[in-house]
Amino acid sequence: DIHMTQNPVSLSAFIGDKVTITCRASQDISRYLGWYQQKQGQSPKFLMYYASNLLSGVPSRFSGSGSGTEYSLTITGIQPEDAATYFCQQCYSYPYTFGAGTKLELK
C-alpha cells in the first residue's frame, strides 16, 4: 500500500496568512493526488485533483502543486471559513489511501 504522510499534523494561523500543507507519498504517485477539506461535524469536501486542478467553486486562494512523491496545498490569504482538517488522497494505485490529516486552526 502507498503510505501518505501529511505535515504538519496541526497548525495555527491568522486571518490573511499564507499556509502550506505537505503530503508525501511512499512512492511516486504521478500527480494522482487529491485534497479534501473537512469541517467539524461535516463530511469531506473535494477541493482539488491531479495535484493542482481546482474544483469549480473552490476559492482561488487554494492552490496545489507537486510531483513524484511530494505535494503541497497552499492557502493564500486565510479566511475564517478555512478552519478545518485537510486530507490528501492518492488515487495512483489500490488501495487508495488518505493522509492522516492536517488540522488548521485560526488564531
Next chain:
Amino acid sequence: EVKLVESGGGLVQPGRSLKVSCAASGFSFNDYWMGWVRQAPGKGLEWIGEINQDSSTINYIPSLKDKFTISRDNAQNTLYLQMSKLGSEDTAIYYCAREHSGYGFFDYWGQGVMVTVSS
C-alpha cells in the same frame, strides 16, 4: 443538486452483520463509479472500496475484502455496503461518495451514517 443520503446505521453486536444504503439523486447514478469511505471517531479517512457503473468491477481495501461487500442497484439509484463479522474496530461513520469522472477522487459525499459495534 447532487444528493447522497446514507441510512441503515446503528448499534450492532460484535460478530453480527449490517447493511447500509446510500440513496442517490440529482445526477445520472448509472454513469458514475461510486465508493465508500469510513472514519472512526476522531480519526482520519479510510478508503473502503469502489464499484463501477455496471457492477462488473469492484475494488476493496484488502483488509476488508472478506468482510465487506459493495453493491448497487441502478434501477433504485442506490449503493449498498454489506458488512459482516463486525468488530469494535469497525465502529465509524460510513460515507458513500461519488467518484469524479472515474478517477478515484470523490467529488460528492453523503452526510455519513454512524455504525457502532458494541455488546
